Amino acid sequence: DAGVIQSPRHEVTEMGQEVTLRCKPISGHDYLFWYRQTMMRGLELLIYFNNNVPIDDSGMPEDRFSAKMPNASFSTLKIQPSEPRDSAVYFCATSDWSSYNEQFFGPGTRLTVL
Amino acid sequence: AQTVTQSQPEMSVQEAETVTLSCTYDTSESNYYLFWYKQPPSRQMILVIRQEAYKQQNATENRFSVNFQKAAKSFSLKISDSQLGDTAMYFCAFMSNTGNQFYFGTGTSLTVIP
Numbered sequence: 001d002a003g004v005i006q007s008p009r010h011e012v013t014e015m016g017q018e019v020t021l022r023c024k025p026i027s028g029h030d031y032l033f034w035y036r037q038t039m040m041r042g043l044e045l046l047i048y049f050n051n052n053v054p055i056d057d058s059g060m061p062e063d064r065f066s067a068k069m070p071n072a073s074f075s076t077l078k079i080q081p082s083e084p085r086d087s088a089v090y091f092c093a094t095s096d097w098s099s100y101n102e103q104f105f106g107p108g109t110r111l112t113v114l
Numbered sequence: 115a116q117t118v119t120q121s122q123p124e125m126s127v128q129e130a131e132t133v134t135l136s137c138t139y140d141t142s143e144s145n146y147y148l149f150w151y152k153q154p155p156s157r158q159m160i161l162v163i164r165q166e167a168y169k170q171q172n173a174t175e176n177r178f179s180v181n182f183q184k185a186a187k188s189f190s191l192k193i194s195d196s197q198l199g200d201t202a203m204y205f206c207a208f209m210s211n212t213g214n215q216f217y218f219g220t221g222t223s224l225t226v227i228p
Contacts, residue, residue: 031214033214033216042218042219042220042221043205043218043221045215045216048214048215050214055214056215089157091159093159095214101147101164101209101214102149102161102164103161103216104161105151105158105159105160107156107157107158108157108158110157
């Protein structure tokens, strides 16, 4: 398996623009997590899904952020409109019970909002 | 809520020496999982070692071992025979047995000096 795939790896955009981050989980993994990493706040869980259903979105900072998982092989995290304070590295991670709860992380998307 | 504390923001160690990274956590649960993840400059998050709270034996993976003190809620990572490739951020993480959410510490930046 290729592991968790995220795209794009880098995104530079201007304030006010819509940003969409994408994640393809490891095949067969039924949990998917979106994290944000910044120097100030460290690693923050934004939302996670189980079997494509959002379970906990309490970490989503505000209504500008939304996440979907339309099927078992794809998820998106959207920011609309984007702001400079959204600049961070966004990670997608997936897991299943057979992996003894290990979360497998994607390479991350570095987002810069100018 | 669970909290994870890493009190050492930065550490350094001479190549081939041994270093210990500290982690404490707070929980009222009796069964849970603990992890150490490594994040090298490439920013890829990689699992180093995991420990299940109901297992008294400390986990070991090659040069990496943990000192798990359940009563003290302490979970330190020992790296033996440090190598240059061990230079990275190290994150301690807690996961409840009743959920799949990870709680991460703020990380320890480890530098291995040649």
